[in-house]
Amino acid sequence: MADEYVNQTNKNRRKEDERNLPFNDKRDEIVQKVLKNQVCLIRCESGSGKSTQLPKLLLQSSVCENGRIVCTQPRKGAVASLAAKVASEMKQTVGDVVGYQCGVQRKISEKTKLVYMTDLALLNYFLQDELLNEYVCIIIDEAQERSIYIDILLGMIKNLLPKRKDQRICLVIVTSTFTDSKVFVDYYDGCPVITVSDAVNHIGIEWIPRTEEENYENVEMKAVDKVVEIHSMQPVNDGDIILFLPGQSEIERCMQTLQKKLKDKSDHWILPLHNKLQSIKLNEIFEKTPPKKRKIVISTNMAEAYDTIPGVKYILDTGFVKKIQYDPVKKEHSLKLIQITQSSANQRKEIARKSSQGKCLRFYNQNDLNMTTIPDILRIHIGHAVLKLLQLGVNPCSFDFVQSPLTKSIETTLQELSLLEAVKDGKLTELGNWIAKLPLDPNLGVFVHDAVMHAVERDIGVEAIIIATTSTFSENLFYRGGSIQQRDECEKLKIPFCHNKGDHLSFLNVFKQWLDVPEEEKVEWCIKNSINDRTMRNIQDTVLDILYILEKEMNISLKLELKHKICDERALRELLFKAFQQNLGYYLGHEKVGYYFVDRDKDMIIHPSSSLRCLAIHPKWVISEMVLNTSRTYAVNITEVDEKDVMKALERKELLFKIEDIRQKRLREEPIHIEYVGHHLLNEIVGPDGGNVQEIERKLQKDNKNVTFVVEADKEKGEILIYASSEKNEISVDSLKMVFDPMRKRIKDEQV
Template sequence: MLADVPRLARRIEHARTRPAPAAEWARIAEAIERSVSRRAARGAAKPHVTYPPELPVSRGADDIAAAIRAHPVVIVCGETGSGKTTQLPKICLAAGRGERGQIGHTQPRRIAARTVAARIAHELGTAVGNAVGYKVRFTDHTHPDAYIKLMTDGILLAETQRDRALAAYDTIIVDEAHERSLNIDFLLGYLRQLLERRPDLKLIITSATLDAERFARHFAVDDKPAPVIEVSGRLFPVDARYRPLATDETDDEEELEEAIVSAVEELWREGPGDILVFLPGEREIRETGERLRRALTRRPYAAAVEIVPLYARLSVAEQQRIFAPSSGRRLVLATNVAETSLTVPGIRYVVDPGLARIKRYSLRNKTTLLQIEKISQSAANQRAGRCGRVADGVCVRLYSEEDFTARPRYTDPEILRSSLAAVILRMAALDLSTPEEFPFVEPPSSRAIADGYQLLQELDAVDESRALTPRGRELAKLPLDPRIGRILQAARERDCVVEALVIASALAVPDPRERPLERAQAADQAHLKFRDERSDFLSLIALWQFFADALAEKLSHRKIVERCRAQFVSYLRLREWRDVHDQLTTELSEAGWQWNPRLPDKIDARRYAAIHQALLAGLLSNIGSKAEDGAYDGARGIRFHLHPGSGIARKAPKWVLAAELTETTRLYARCAAAIEPEWIEAIAGDGVTRDYFDAHWESKRGEVVASERVKLYGLTLVARRPVSYGAIDPAAARDVFVREALVAGDPTIKAPFLERNRRLIAEIAELEHKARRQDVLVDDDTIAAFYAERTPPDVSTRAAFERWRAQAEARDPNLLLLTRE
């Protein structure tokens, strides 16, 4: 078995270098025999493979299997519905794979990993978790002897930290590679390097677009691209109908919803079959669903309509509704999870508004833009491909044909529109090549790489030479965005880990609070229960406590869900929040962290400061200072507003910290809190800039004092603060001391030489007056030069001067005396 190879190789090497006795070699031989026997047993027990004849990929199964045997990498390009996702693992089994290790099969989303595993297991006549398993966040249904393991691409990447050679697998299938997520692109680069060390490993990449040639070139061997096998997908023709809106404004939700209702009614009259409507997000699904219900209640067929939502955050049971038989006709309202990751059965009609919610990272502003954008041509074709499976299909596009042809051919890869900090941190932890040298399918810009390193330096995860720090190595082990991980590290130093864990896990999941448009006022009123006017982060802790109290009462599942609904919070997201919290708690405990797990009854000023200083350590770029117009000046010249739903929006403190700055209609700070500028200065450390001005002698303090101005990212934290100038610029401070204390003859300096020098200067001035001459007495510059020549460069305070003078005049009593010459 491949998984045994590294361990056996180490034992053999150790036995050779000792040298080992015969008994040890016998034990090694037994271990090898057991591994060989296990492989033979796996080969004999493999499930019998058959292919559904109706799927296009089944007709090419033999050709694909032959290509897998002959090449290390095979690209399978198949339209949606070709069956490649469910049949490729079975083709690999038939080609002799899965005997020395598992067939790893990655999916971009958890929902797809679960449903695909269930489908393959059903076709192989086995239960999920036996021959076929799946592993997603919080759930592992995989037997050690499983042949096929479905998982998200993030899970496979996480496994590289403890198994860098991925020795558990003899075959890896990266499905839906055309989605070009950050994980997929990093995984493809990692696998390309791994293949050089693992010639036994087979890699199959699937793409639902014609962009497969890019992957083929990426995995070329001796300048020969990897083979591409194309599989037909669509079984019936699809009629694309263009129904553009009256205006081209993507943010006119009412017009769009009306157009969707009209398209649904048009398609309903076309004939039998379910309708799939694509929408940008959960809120749009909920609001469009309500509008459809109201519109269709007037129709005679209203009783036959079943409106089914589909998005990644739904519970497993709710997701399974789309696969269950329906007594009527279904209207499936879905995000782009239904574009490629899932095949929704029975769909004959598609309504495509041509929009998706896309997240983009701004390198200039260091902020996230979350905007509804037009999808690419390839994404639009994916959507159209969802009908035409069971009969001739119809796709109604709510935009013009000219608009379609003007759109970009492919969607921008996520790596070109994301912060690279997390990728760079993972690469450094795995001791991979630099980002500039790493074999990305599409290399990111040098500016994006520099931005990623800049954030990691801000988090103290890498040093100035870009090497990983001890803090960074610990950060890389946490299954979190590095900024959130840094918050936990700072919380450990400030003894507030229990609160930071609640907040960190909350920031890793969508906000559980719901605000349906038609009941917005009631939702706002219900959410007041959790509001903290000092900090939205503390509101999260109040919400956490609400759910913890409900669970502690041992209520039935139904009653807990009802209690959550009454407060307009999602039970599902609260549950996911607790799952993330449990995972983090386990990982930190296993890493040796210790903390008091009980939340305090009250968060006083001292604890408030500790919590928010810890938050600042990870979110330092998300600070803002209120301007006169009520907006906030943010880091590096940006301006933002507190989100209207923020609990601190009414009081609007002078300084705020936000979990996220997101641009929708304007740049908003989401989840914000009041902070103090001195906290920012303390956390930023050497990151702040300090300017000094107005250096002067302060007789009362007996030292040279300057005004200090402190800035961070262009924001003034301290406008003017007196500081001792001698410790900052000793030479300049000595010059000020000489001119303003010695030359000016400060009376607080009780030194005989000053009195004698003052008398001498007065006598010479009197002579000048009597002789009516102005060239007898030297000017202040000459006197200053006289003192500066004799006074050490580090003397700028009265106390230091007196100490030096006592010793200097003991050697030369006339050292500081002016003479008539």
């Protein structure tokens, strides 16, 4: 019996306490607070054992006498590994006293008293039992991450607590940041706080504040110089170095700079660490540093996910991170460079906690840190969150969020879901309830639904699931890194997978070929083709999860079998068009201006990662999955749409525009004006980075509303060519004179 085992392990508690520090000193306080309060907040540092020792501590107490403890995790990969670790420490097998549930993977028995699961899995459990009667204690681990599922879960549990006073339930929120805790305390009406600190190895912090004049590039160079200084001044066996930078491009730039600065030395091993790395490269981070060398790791915030990296003593933190931000008004995603939070700064510092004399150098002021985490509910598209709330029977407009998104954001999302026919009169439709069960964005959910339910005779359900899932992970699918030569080589390796109808079918090509490779050869195949093997595993796991949901929830049985199967690609493109009609784009006749997206009334170019860019193909009509704003506005994940499908949608009144108005926006094939300026002057006019050409385009655009311009330089002939979407007689003569008269004057002056 599980209770007998718990009692037996209590006898050995003192012996285990030696391994459970720092929780040993707080054991009695934690148990008493949990028994006396419905909500407790526990603040503890990264690496303190909070994910294993805290659940085990409560398991060995009287907390779970009348039910189970559940401990949630934000990442699927942590669920099984944590359960295995705790079970091993208790000399048990997984599935007995300690179990887990994650997607299709489930190891729970009648004896199980501690269950690890993802935040989403527990959220879905509310659909089976809105009172969670099976559980007497809920531990929300890593609450500081503030994912959408964590925030919804905290709100659902807050609503549950008053309903479970007869059959008591307690909530334990675990966070590794001290500043975010105030948000939780206020939300739960002043719940008690317990602080567990790891005082074993204090890490020295040195602040290197930046001045008001310094931008990110200055900070980056200071940090690189500091790496060189440490490496030159300290013995190589003194400890390894990790440098935190915002993104992959910054990492690759700094790697090249470091290689140049250390070119006369062979006593270093420089390694990148970011999400697009293949697992074989990732594993090198944790390998033992070779003799007479120092490991220098250059990482994004990805390293924050690790409790420690063996051998690291010096942490250099530039204090920046790149985050995606969604604008519900513009309906665009932006990649922004922002200051890290105090939580992130602490996690970065703790990487060296196993070093006896770790040192953290921070290239910012203490006041520069964002004191609280921006929750995902305020940062990303909330389409799936709104679907999930409606599925749970909750009105998203009146839901008690930890921090509520803007009313405009919720209203816009409900409008989008109404257009997809997933919501009607503020409630889920049959379609909405169907797609709410899938771990996909609503549009991709509709695409899968239509493929499975309305295209049965075409047998494209599995392919649609693969496309939707791969699209979700597409950012990290292909590895593009290293020098310019290496990136060019990676682009060549991508071409065989590129489909001439766009990205979604290219993703399908990748997965189908990967699936055919024998299991023991998959990693090598990914390396050979410059594909991220970890991403492929995540895609496969999610595909299997969706197939499991379809069978369990909807009684639909589909098999992941694609060998020798002929796919109806035309049908898939039709359904993608239907799911993303609001993101329809028309080619403007020149890759420089790209596509005019009708609903947005905006020009965008195709993202450089697109298979259509690789193949230099420019279809007349396309749909885009999302819009990303960086240095330019990009359309991401593109598929060609047949014009006859556009015409049918117009006939059915699904699209509301005049086709003639759209066609008039296309650039004329012949230039409206050619100006000879000579070879010498041309280089000056164009500028080193083409910036002057863009300025000419802006001037022309300003004086000629609703006209698109492209300015090109013909270096062989010394000419400037202007293309426009209108005839020359429709263009303002004054605007052309204003652009070219100064050039003509300079030519005359030079001749004189």
